[in-house]
Structures are given as structure tokens and as C-alpha cells.
Amino acid sequence: MFSKLPEPCKSIKKKTVDSLVPGAKDRTGTTDKSNDVSTRGGCSWNGLDNKGVDGSQYRWLSVSFMRYDSDQTRGPGDKLAGEYYAKQVDGVKATEGAKKVESQAADSIGDQATVVTYDLRKTDADFKYATVVTRTENVVATVVYNGAGYQGAKSPKASDLLKDAQKAAKETVASVAAANK
Template structure:
């Protein structure tokens, strides 16, 4: 009887092995079914990037026709070329400009010199860079900063100008050059995705007095309004 006890223990242990294996197998299969659910095996979806809004303006006006002839005649008397001198551009749909200049002789009262220019910059919307109007805002700020930082400028003043496009800033200053005291008026304006910059300056020669800065600024604002209107007209 004493010898049979160890043998009986081994028999009971071996008999228990299949039961444990079966139990373990059932437990593993049950857990596998739960992990095989679609929500657990599906790869996470990648959300698409939001698309930028399209630019409002797709064209630019002809720069030399963006300012009315009668305005050019008024601002630049005796202009060398009333039709203007166009800036060179590799892509006239995104960049362009024009300028006029003339010396009006007033006999014994001397001469008055005037120079007027208008330039345009248009931005398309771009998925990587952003919306066209936002890119135009950045360029607008750079143009204002550049005008204020003109080398040799004195009595620099700037202020917002309402009623010209979506944004507008006027910058005025005095500048001594070619032995004359020049008055400058710059109007930088943004309408949607286009920036228009108007620069108007003048000086008196041969004893003539320099023009009044306030008058130049008023005339520059008039030209800027016409430039903005020409952008809208070009895209109808």
C-alpha cells in the first residue's frame, strides 16, 4: 500500500494534463475572436488637408491704362509720353507697372517736375503657401515698410487711408535729390489678392517752389482709387 501512493499521484497528474491544455486552448481562441474585430485591425484614417479658398482676381489690368488719361494730364502736366512707360515683366498676369514724368515750364516762375507710377502684384492661392489674399497682405506690409524706410527720407509720416480697396496706407516724406527738394506721396493698397502701389512726387526747379505735400497726397489717393477700380474691371 505504501508503494502505490507515488504511482497513484503520477497517474492523477498525467490525467490532468489534457484538461489543462484544452482549457488553455479554449481561452486562447476566445481571446483571439475578440481581437479580430474590424475596429481593432483597421488602420487609422488620414484626414485630408483643408483646401485654401481660390483667389478672387485672376487677371491684372493693363498698368498704363489703369490711370485715366485726364488724371495723368492733371497730375503730370507736359508728360513726355501720355501713354506711359510700361515696366518690363516676365508674367503680366502677376506683375506689372507703368510710369509717367514731365517738366512743366512756367516761364519766369521756374518749372514744375512731376513723376507718377503705379505697380501691381497679384497672388494666386497655393495649397502649400496659403490663400492669395493672405499672401497679398504680407506683400502689402512689405511695401509699406519699404516706403517708410526710403534712404534719405525726412519728415516721414504714414497713416491708414479709408475707402481705397480692402486696405490702404499712405506714406509721405521729403527727399533732397538733383539739387531740388522733392515731396513724395505713396499709397499702398490691397484689394483681395492684388496689391497696387502708387507713387507720386514733384519738385520745383529754377526758383519754383516745391509742391505742397498735402496736395500731392490727395492726388496720389485719387490715382490709387482708379488703380483699384481697374483691377475689378479687368476681372469682370
């Protein structure tokens, strides 16, 4: 059972953030507001890689953590995390307006992991999404990675986004273990 969370904005390596979010507005990330950083936290990065007449690529990456302590009335922390994990996966699959939603189990990321991919049209652009929900013991980490092409640039390939989101998810799971050493 893990007793603490990693610093969310340091849970994904700088090198990974730089490669996944070229032109990031803030390379250190934007920390989510949390009333209890010992049980929940998150961070996000976004950027527009402007290639002039060749168009631009927008990317957004976020990670959020939820940690559960064992509770006499509610049960063991890993069981509570498992319930939250299932709700997170169902919530991602039910994203309003999402098209071509696909999900599958992902191996070798924490104790449980599910990847969900979908397309979503917003701000007059076709966004591709890859979300990885993981559970490692009593901690659930959710990595969301999406992108779109603007000004004539093609949207990113879903398979590339998925591969990159899984890499970031592996780093977040490792960061949980490292924070508890």
C-alpha cells in the same frame, strides 16, 4: 479672388494723368518690364511743366501691381497679398534719405490702404513724395507720386500730392475690378 491685372498704363485715367503730370513726356506712359504680366506689372509717367522765368514743376507718377494666386503650401492669395502689402509699406517708410516720414491708414481705397509721405533731397532739389499702397483681395497696387519745383519755383504742397495720389490709387483699385468682370 482676381485672376488678372489691368493694363498698368490704362489703370489711371488719361484725364487724371494729364492733371497730375502736366507736360508729360509720354501721355500713354512707360510700361515696366515684366516676365509675367499676369502677376506683376507697372507703368510710369513724368514731365516738366516749364513756366520760363517763373520756374518749372517736375512730376513723376507710377503704379505697380502684384497679384497672388492661392497656393497649397504658401496659403490663400489674399493672405499672401497682405504679407506683400505690409512689406511694401515698411519699404516705403524706410526709403533711404527720406525726411519727415509720416504714414496713416487710408479709408475707402480697396480692402487695405496706407499712405506714406516724405521729403527727399535729390538732384539739388527738394522732392515731396506721396505713396499709396493698397490691397484689394489678392492684388497689391502701389501708386507713387512725387514732384519738385525748379528754377525758383516752389515745391508742391505735400497735402496736394497726397490728395492726387489717393485719387490715382482709387482709379487703380477700380481698374483691377473692371479687368476681372
